[in-house]
Amino acid sequence: MFGIGLLKGLSVTMRHFIESYLYDRKPWEPRYHEEWLRKRQSVEGKGLFTIQYPEQKRKISEHFRFLPMLVYDETPDKPRCTACGVCARVCPPQCIWIQRATDEKGRPQARPAGFWIDTTICMSCGFCAEFCPFDAIKMNQEHEIPTSDRDRDMFYSLEKLLVPVEYYAKLHPSDYAAEQQERQAKQEARKQEA
Amino acid sequence: MATDLGAIEAQLNQAFPGAVIDRDGDWLVIEASRLPTVAQYLRDEMGYDWLTHLSASDYPDRFEVVYNLYSSRPDQQGPGIPFKVRVPDKANPHVPSLTSIWKSADFQEREVWDMFGIRFDGHPNLKRILLWEGFAGHPLRKDWHEPYYEQEHKPFPSRWPHAQQPKPRSAEERVRWRANVQYPQGFDPDQWKPVPEIDVLPAAKIDLNGLETDQVYVNIGPQHPSTHGVLRMIVGLNGETVTSIYPVLGHLHRNHEKIGERNLWTGIIPYTDRLDYVCPMYNNFGYVVAVERLMGQEVPERAEYLRVIMGELTRVINHLLAIGFQFNELGAMFTPMIYAFTEREHVLDLFEEASGARMMVNYYRFGGVARDVSDDWLKRCRKVVDRLDRKIDEFDTMLSDNEIFIARARGVGAMSWQEMVNYGVTGPVLRSAGLKYDIRKVEPYSIYDTFDFEVPTFETGDIYDRYRQRMAEARESVKILRQALDRIPARGPIQAGKKPWNPKVPAGELYSRVEHPKGELGFYLVSDGGTNPYRYHVRSPSFVNLGALEAMSVGHLFADAIVILGSIDITLGEVDR
Numbered sequence: 215m216f217g218i219g220l221l222k223g224l225s226v227t228m229r230h231f232i233e234s235y236l237y238d239r240k241p242w243e244p245r246y247h248e249e250w251l252r253k254r255q256s257v258e259g260k261g262l263f264t265i266q267y268p269e270q271k272r273k274i275s276e277h278f279r280f281l282p283m284l285v286y287d288e289t290p291d292k293p294r295c296t297a298c299g300v301c302a303r304v305c306p307p308q309c310i311w312i313q314r315a316t317d318e319k320g321r322p323q324a325r326p327a328g329f330w331i332d333t334t335i336c337m338s339c340g341f342c343a344e345f346c347p348f349d350a351i352k353m354n355q356e357h358e359i360p361t362s363d364r365d366r367d368m369f370y371s372l373e374k375l376l377v378p379v380e381y382y383a384k385l386h387p388s389d390y391a392a393e394q395q396e397r398q399a400k401q402e403a404r405k406q407e408a
Numbered sequence: 409m410a411t412d413l414g415a416i417e418a419q420l421n422q423a424f425p426g427a428v429i430d431r432d433g434d435w436l437v438i439e440a441s442r443l444p445t446v447a448q449y450l451r452d453e454m455g456y457d458w459l460t461h462l463s464a465s466d467y468p469d470r471f472e473v474v475y476n477l478y479s480s481r482p483d484q485q486g487p488g489i490p491f492k493v494r495v496p497d498k499a500n501p502h503v504p505s506l507t508s509i510w511k512s513a514d515f516q517e518r519e520v521w522d523m524f525g526i527r528f529d530g531h532p533n534l535k536r537i538l539l540w541e542g543f544a545g546h547p548l549r550k551d552w553h554e555p556y557y558e559q560e561h562k563p564f565p566s567r568w569p570h571a572q573q574p575k576p577r578s579a580e581e582r583v584r585w586r587a588n589v590q591y592p593q594g595f596d597p598d599q600w601k602p603v604p605e606i607d608v609l610p611a612a613k614i615d616l617n618g619l620e621t622d623q624v625y626v627n628i629g630p631q632h633p634s635t636h637g638v639l640r641m642i643v644g645l646n647g648e649t650v651t652s653i654y655p656v657l658g659h660l661h662r663n664h665e666k667i668g669e670r671n672l673w674t675g676i677i678p679y680t681d682r683l684d685y686v687c688p689m690y691n692n693f694g695y696v697v698a699v700e701r702l703m704g705q706e707v708p709e710r711a712e713y714l715r716v717i718m719g720e721l722t723r724v725i726n727h728l729l730a731i732g733f734q735f736n737e738l739g740a741m742f743t744p745m746i747y748a749f750t751e752r753e754h755v756l757d758l759f760e761e762a763s764g765a766r767m768m769v770n771y772y773r774f775g776g777v778a779r780d781v782s783d784d785w786l787k788r789c790r791k792v793v794d795r796l797d798r799k800i801d802e803f804d805t806m807l808s809d810n811e812i813f814i815a816r817a818r819g820v821g822a823m824s825w826q827e828m829v830n831y832g833v834t835g836p837v838l839r840s841a842g843l844k845y846d847i848r849k850v851e852p853y854s855i856y857d858t859f860d861f862e863v864p865t866f867e868t869g870d871i872y873d874r875y876r877q878r879m880a881e882a883r884e885s886v887k888i889l890r891q892a893l894d895r896i897p898a899r900g901p902i903q904a905g906k907k908p909w910n911p912k913v914p915a916g917e918l919y920s921r922v923e924h925p926k927g928e929l930g931f932y933l934v935s936d937g938g939t940n941p942y943r944y945h946v947r948s949p950s951f952v953n954l955g956a957l958e959a960m961s962v963g964h965l966f967a968d969a970i971v972i973l974g975s976i977d978i979t980l981g982e983v984d985r
């Protein structure tokens with residue numbers, strides 16, 4: 215009969231509507247409570263899906279990548295970076311500029327004197343972090359960076375790129391742990407050789 | 409298994425002595441003047457009725473126009489015939505057009521004319537297609553340089569080790585116009601007049617029930633015609649009935665291929681994300697498969713499974729989104745679309761966890777994938793797959809029997825598969841018209857040959873069948889996903905050997921295709937053995953499928969033309985490249 219298909223379809227939208235409505239009215243699970251949100255946005259969740267941005271934010275994955283950052287271990291004047299140039303060369307849009315440091319006699323040193331990233335060009339591909347042989351460049355997750363002046367604020371130089379290793383460890387805990395493990399293994403192997 | 413090119417060459421030589429002048433690797437070289445007769449013969453006598461890919465490349469001493477023929481005949485589906493034509497006259501290159509034999513040549517020949525300046529004799533409408541009439545130069549020629557040009561290949565030496573601090577100037581200023589800008593000879597800005605674009609249309613008088621009147625044209629777009637992106641269509645109308653459609657492309661054009669030719673082989677992977685931004689995983693897939701074929705690279709098993717899982721998740725969400733948007737165009741504003749987007753979020757969560765980004769995933773690598781996934785991820789993925797399965801059923805209940813939908817969709821936009829083959833249409837649109845042709849089956853890549861799945865087909869190829877086709881394919885993808893999740897090895901490498909940042913790719917030339925959710929996604933690559941591709945061409949399914957839009961729409965109502973456009977399921981990032 216004409217109309218049955220329509221009604222069948224409407225029953226689906228109706229169910230969605232009722233689900234959202236009822237789920238919103240569970241006093242023991244307040245609507246915008248963190249826990250409850252996570253549950254609703256999970257695979258088992260039903261009903262509405264949206265949250266109140268920017269008051270509320272979704273938890274982003276620890277592997278999420280946005281812009282690169284440079285890691286230092288102890289002090290910012292000793293970054294891990296050795297100015298080897300792999301990241302600058304692999305970068306697909308070529309938005310990394312590196313100036314290698316030299317000593318008084320003009321011999322090249324294994325550290326950068328200048329390091330600039332044009333974040334207006336960076337495509338967040340993550341290749342620099344992936345291919346850096348010294349784990350010196352990693353991907354930051356800070357992504358709310360609107361600014362009124364792109365020339366002034368979106369050209370990152372060393373000061374803006376450098377972050378302590380603790381910051382990196384907090385952002386990417388499992389990657390950090392894996393790297394530490396690898397390092398230790400290497401060190402032990404070296405000790406045994408010696 | 410490749411086609412027996414030797415046998416085909418012998419047969420051609422017998423029929424047309426001297427027409428095949430050379431053999432270049434896997435390519436037959438045909439004499440340019442004999443091209444149409446040979447092509448006709450290949451189509452009618454040998455059953456190679458399907459010109460899916462046509463492009464060109466620029467060498468120092470010649471142009472080459474390359475063609476890839478495939479067959480819809482069940483016994484010779486699979487590898488096709490690659491052949492090419494050499495054009496030594498670089499000053500005034502001419503090739504006979506194949507538009508009279510294959511309509512799929514229309515758009516692609518126009519693209520070659522636009523990008524290389526090769527004229528196709530006999531083409532009915534040899535206009536630029538991605539750039540505008542009046543553009544100076546042909547950008548894919550090797551001697552054409554874009555503004556902001558630094559040098560032929562990345563990496564640029566100015567970046568390391570002695571970079572100067574780049575002065576924070578605005579991008580407009582950084583563009584070195586003066587050094588690069590090219591004017592046509594004798595160009596005088598005062599005398600210049602834009603080419604009136606309405607010239608492309610016949611300003612015909614038409615006869616309307618005995619009343620002589622002007623042909624009416626209506627512009628749709630370029631802003632968001634039916635939310636598909638920046639496409640403009642000039643629609644000729646007779647009352648409410650469509651009499652012609654002239655798509656104006658290129659609003660999103662950024663010369664993806666030139667960027668690719670400047671880039672390292674690795675550096676192209678993230679750019680392919682931006683082709684069809686609904687299916688970035690599958691674009692990655694197509695590209696790395698092509699390069700791996702050139703390199704002869706093996707891929708570890710776990711990585712293959714991850715590739716298939718990501719690829720099929722992409723297919724499911726692409727089809728759900730296509731259906732959702734389809735209903736937008738039909739006037740069922742937003743509800744089905746938002747439901748589709750809800751499901752997509754779950755898949756994007758998985759992508760974010762695995763690759764680090766939701767859309768611009770950059771996940772596939774030559775010989776593997778970028779990052780392994782945890783057991784927890786696989787568990788979640790299984791839940792998502794179960795959910796998708798349920799949701800496909802829900803979509804089915806919600807939409808399939810809707811009488812309004814059926815009334816709008818039945819018989820609209822129908823086309824026979826024979827005609828679609830002539831237009832080069834591939835993917836779900838083609839299968840919905842009844843031809844069982846899926847590259848995952850006929851020319852398997854990755855590990856698709858180990859999965860048990862069907863290639864669904866329908867009969868008429870109208871909008872309703874396309875809808876059902878997408879539903880059925882999404883179901884098959886869920887089947888593949890289940891098998892993949894069951895069988896994926898628990899541990900194992902995800903990358904073959906060491907992953908160099910600048911792999912050298914052995915010299916060679918190939919056209920490699922995969923079954924993208926929208927159709928045949930092909931990459932035509934020429935390597936000269938270096939770290940950059942010499943030629944990089946994307947044969948995008950959206951672009952070629954769009955060529956059939958006019959034929960599908962003529963005679964239907966104006967409002968239906970938009971729905972037909974939606975049912976072809978195009979993404980402008982891929983059309984315009």
Ligand code: SF4
Nearest residue numbers: 295296298299301346
């Ligand atoms: S690859 Fe790493 S060590 Fe080398 S220049 Fe880049 S950040 Fe520094």
Ligand code: SF4
Nearest residue numbers: 305336337339340342
């Ligand atoms: S994320 Fe990609 S584009 Fe951005 S700086 Fe690193 S390599 Fe370059």
